[in-house]
Every structure is written in C-alpha cells, then in structure tokens.
Amino acid sequence: LRNMYKLLKPTHIGITYMVEQLREHMSRTGHERIQSLPGDNLSTTFVETLLEIHTKYTDIIRQTFANDSEFISALDKACATIINMKNENRLPSKAPELLAHYCDSLLRKSSKTTTESELEEKLLKTIIIFNYLDDKDYFQRFYQKMLARRLINQQSSSMDAEEFLLTKLKEKCGYEFTGKLTRMFQDTKVSEDLNIKFLDYLKSETKSRVQNQTITALLGLDFYIYVLQANSWPVSQPAEKTFLIPQLLERPMRMFESFYNKQYNGRKLCWMYNLSNADIRMSHLDRPYFVTMNTYQMTILLMFNDHQKLTLNELEEATKLNIKELEKHLSSLIDNKILLSNTTDLTLNSIISINYEFKNKRTKFKISTVTQKETTQDAEISQNAIDDDRKFYLQAIVVRIMKSRKTLKHNLLIDEVITQSKQRFTPSISLIKKCIEILIDKQYLERHSADEYRYIT
Structure with a gap:
C-alpha cells in the first residue's frame, strides 16, 4: 500500500480511488464491529471499540500514507458515519447516550480507574468520539442528567476530573453549550457555604456557646441541603403535592426556610423530596x-x-x-x-x-427504587422536548444573524445558520425554514423579495 501510494500520489485520479476505497472499508468494518457488540456493558464496549478503530486507522494513515490530509479526511468521514449510524430512520443515533453513560461510568465513585492521570487520559479520548457526534445537544441532555445525579448523591470520584471534562467540552462547543453544567457546579459550591452559614445561624438562634458544635447536636439529626437553580438543573418538581414529611424533619426544614429567607429575600424554595x-x-x-x-x-x-x-x-x-x-x-x-x-x-x-x-x-x-423502563411515549416526550429546544436555538441564531446583516438572501441565511449551529447539531433545511416562518409570523423578519429577508427593528 505504501508503494502504491507513492506511485499514485502524482496522479489525482489514483489517489482519489484509494481514498474512497479506504473510506468504504473503514465504514464497513466499523459498522460490522458495532453491530456485533454484546448487550452487556454496551456503553463501555461501544466507546472502546470506536477508539480502537480510530487508533488503528490513524496509525495506518500515518505509517502508510504519510498523514496525507485526504486520507485523514476519509477517516473523519468514516468515523462520523459509524458513530452516527441509526437503527431506524425516526430514532436518533444511540451514540450520544452511550458516550454520556461511558463518561458517567468513569466519573462515578465506583469507577475502577485508579489514578487521576489515567482518568483524565480516558476522558480526553472521549472527546475524540464527541467531535464526531452530529447530535451534540443529545449528549448534553443525557450528560446533564447523569451529572446531576453524581453531584446530588455525592458520587463523583473526582471534582477535578469533572471540571477537566467540562473545560474540554467548553473548548469544543463554547460557553453556551456548557453554561448550565457550569452553573450546576457553582450551585454545589454555593450550597457548601450555605450549610456553613446555616450552622452559624442555628448557633445564634439556640444561643449555643459550645465550640465546634455540630448540626447533629443542634437539630438532633445530620442535615445537609443543596439549593439548586430551577433553570439550570434537569429536575422536575415532585408530583406528590400532598406528601406529609415526617415530624422529625419538620423543624430542620422550617428553620432552614427561615434562615434562607433572611439571606435571600423574595426567593421561593420548593423542596425536592423525590431527589x-x-x-x-x-x-x-x-x-x-x-x-x-x-x-x-x-x-x-x-x-x-x-x-x-x-x-x-x-x-x-x-x-x-x-x-x-x-x-x-x-x-x-x-x-x-x-x-x-x-x-x-x-x-x-x-x-x-x-x-x-x-x-x-x-x-x-x-436501597434502590423499583424503576420502570422508559416507554415509547416517554421517549417521544424526550424527543419532542429536544426538538423544541432546537427550534428556539435556531430562531435565536437567525435573529442574531439578521440583526447583524439587516438583509440576506435565503440560501446565504440557510448556510450561515448551518455553520453556526454545527457545534451543537446539524439541522435539517426543512427545520430552518420552519423557524424562519415562525420568526416572520412573530414579526422579527419580513420577506424583502422572493428569496431575500429583512430584519424588522
């Protein structure tokens, strides 16, 4: 192959043929490997198999084809095809969810990864797979839910590793992509300070002068609170509106509410019993x-x-x-x-x-709760929520572009929207057109001519 590459390098047709054959071979091999994966521990085997394929062909391209940019591009296209493979046309690729589960397995306390450097090395490799995802917003949604569980249940094996991965995601997709994740970390740090202040408040209320007095001694039980911003965490309010908390918890909760209201006048607390x-x-x-x-x-x-x-x-x-x-x-x-x-x-x-x-x-x-498997209806609700998020995101991009350009041709606007949204997902042209129509109805835009739009100030 190396000799063939050297012979055909001067001829564009020959190299193009070799590139295309290698791309097809990598795609076919990758699909066969992924489809034959066992069901057990699928997220780990999926990611590790993809990394193995990527490493194997990266080495071949370096050693045989002298890191030729055309062959590297063929590897990128093949990996994108393998990773974003869909089993059914209507359903999104499983890759974002599997990658999020893999990251979760690395970052949870039960992870077998021993040293901090090993953990960071594995997390860095996950970014290779992340770069090829078409639906990065799907990954964000799954990852955010798993991060919430780790933070609330104090299951993170390393906060440094958590922040390391967050920094890498921010480098790839920008602050807007990681904004909610960042605020989740901020909430946990603010909650630490709040619990210290709450202990001081209890001491002042009970007029305790004992040094190193614990919250357990003051309340009769250990009591730790997380205060989460509603718009940053993927949590919903408990459905049980009538639930009666045990008497044992009534006094600590009321005292915390009193303390919090003095700290932040006007804010309303909603107790998340379900979490x-x-x-x-x-x-x-x-x-x-x-x-x-x-x-x-x-x-x-x-x-x-x-x-x-x-x-x-x-x-x-x-x-x-x-x-x-x-x-x-x-x-x-x-x-x-x-x-x-x-x-x-x-x-x-x-x-x-x-x-x-x-x-x-x-x-x-x-003790784990008996959990019910996600039904088709639940999957459709999740899909609809992501579709709605995408519409709002695309509308914001269109408004931002038109506010800057004032007037723009239809095709140029479509191309610009696709370019700006690629960091999160690759939108369909029909979805972009639908968002443009919504903005026209909302009187953000108007048709200046048959194929041109104008921003309405």
Whole structure:
C-alpha cells in the first residue's frame, strides 16, 4: 500500500480511488464491529471499540500514507458515519447516550480507574468520539442528567476530573453549550457555604456557646441541603403535592426556610423530596445497619418506630402518598426484606410489619427504587422536548444573524445558520425554514423579495 501510494500520489485520479476505497472499508468494518457488540456493558464496549478503530486507522494513515490530509479526511468521514449510524430512520443515533453513560461510568465513585492521570487520559479520548457526534445537544441532555445525579448523591470520584471534562467540552462547543453544567457546579459550591452559614445561624438562634458544635447536636439529626437553580438543573418538581414529611424533619426544614429567607429575600424554595436521600441507622436487629434510602422510603420506615404493624391503607393515610407511588417505594423495602407483607400482591388491606430476622452481609448498603423502563411515549416526550429546544436555538441564531446583516438572501441565511449551529447539531433545511416562518409570523423578519429577508427593528 505504501508503494502504491507513492506511485499514485502524482496522479489525482489514483489517489482519489484509494481514498474512497479506504473510506468504504473503514465504514464497513466499523459498522460490522458495532453491530456485533454484546448487550452487556454496551456503553463501555461501544466507546472502546470506536477508539480502537480510530487508533488503528490513524496509525495506518500515518505509517502508510504519510498523514496525507485526504486520507485523514476519509477517516473523519468514516468515523462520523459509524458513530452516527441509526437503527431506524425516526430514532436518533444511540451514540450520544452511550458516550454520556461511558463518561458517567468513569466519573462515578465506583469507577475502577485508579489514578487521576489515567482518568483524565480516558476522558480526553472521549472527546475524540464527541467531535464526531452530529447530535451534540443529545449528549448534553443525557450528560446533564447523569451529572446531576453524581453531584446530588455525592458520587463523583473526582471534582477535578469533572471540571477537566467540562473545560474540554467548553473548548469544543463554547460557553453556551456548557453554561448550565457550569452553573450546576457553582450551585454545589454555593450550597457548601450555605450549610456553613446555616450552622452559624442555628448557633445564634439556640444561643449555643459550645465550640465546634455540630448540626447533629443542634437539630438532633445530620442535615445537609443543596439549593439548586430551577433553570439550570434537569429536575422536575415532585408530583406528590400532598406528601406529609415526617415530624422529625419538620423543624430542620422550617428553620432552614427561615434562615434562607433572611439571606435571600423574595426567593421561593420548593423542596425536592423525590431527589433527597437519608441515611438510616437500624438498631432493632442483632447488629446495627446503616441504610441509604430515598425520602419516601425513609418516611414509610419511620412509621414503624411507633407501630408494630400497619395496613397499606393506614400508610397511605399517614404519608398522603399517591397509592402507586407508595406501592413502588414499599415494594423496594419488602424486596430487600426490611419489611414484610402478609400478601404477595399489595392491596389496601395488606398488613405490613418489620422483619426482625433481617440479615445482610454488609452493614452499610443502599436501597434502590423499583424503576420502570422508559416507554415509547416517554421517549417521544424526550424527543419532542429536544426538538423544541432546537427550534428556539435556531430562531435565536437567525435573529442574531439578521440583526447583524439587516438583509440576506435565503440560501446565504440557510448556510450561515448551518455553520453556526454545527457545534451543537446539524439541522435539517426543512427545520430552518420552519423557524424562519415562525420568526416572520412573530414579526422579527419580513420577506424583502422572493428569496431575500429583512430584519424588522
């Protein structure tokens, strides 16, 4: 191949043929490798296979074709084709989601990557795959959700590594792409300061003069709060509007609200029970267990401090949880053998009791909630949300261009919009036309002639 390249280099037709053949070979080989991947741990095998393919052909091009720019371009096109492959026409490529999961697996505390330098090296390699994504905004959406879980549950293996990847994404796509991610980090740092100030506030309220007084001593329980900006985090308000928090939490929450209102007058707090966790010490067994669970599971379990047995109906009355939500969280406690039910299928008359024979090899563990798989309807809702975001993003770009140019031909406007939006995704011409029509209806633009637009001031 090296000798053939040297012979054909002076002839444009020969090199073009070689480039095209190599591109087709790389695309075909890549598709075959990706389609044959096993289902287990798909995100890791997907990314590592892509990196292996990229490294292999990068070395071939360097050693055989002297890093010829035409062959490098062929590698870029082949990698973009492989990575953005779609199984069905209507569904987006799975690559953004798989890449986000891979990053999450590296950055979570359970990651097997040992040193900081190894972690940063692997994260740097993920940027190679990220560069080829057509739908970078899809990656951002998945990555933001996973980052939120890591930050809220304090599962990040390294904040330096988190910020390292954020910096690399910012270098590739700009501040607008990473703006919300940056504000999420800022919120966690602001929350640290807030918790320190809250402790000082408690000391002043209780007139405590004890040095190094802890929040546990002042409130009777450990209490840590995250205050999140609603427009920066991918979280929704809890559906359970009627939920009754345990009495144990009422005083700490009211005191924090009082403190926060004095700090930031006019701001409104909405408690996100669905995202909160609790560490419970179970001392009624032959040895103590420390269990991490969500707020709803904790509320159910605390009911048994005062009762030996309760029916499902009584639990519903006491917690004011929706029956389906109650069953979901109760089932996880029963599945983990912490609680017992006298019936296999839960009904309103099912009797729930504490399992005094509970045993576990680990004294510290976490209870997961029974999660339901994403339905086709949920996938469509997510898809519609991203489509709406894209429309607003494209409209902003069109307005920005037209405000600068005042008048512009149709084709030139389309080309400019595609160029400016490529950092996030590659829009279809039909979507751009639809956004232009929306802006004309909103009287931001008007048709100056058959193929020209004018910005309305």
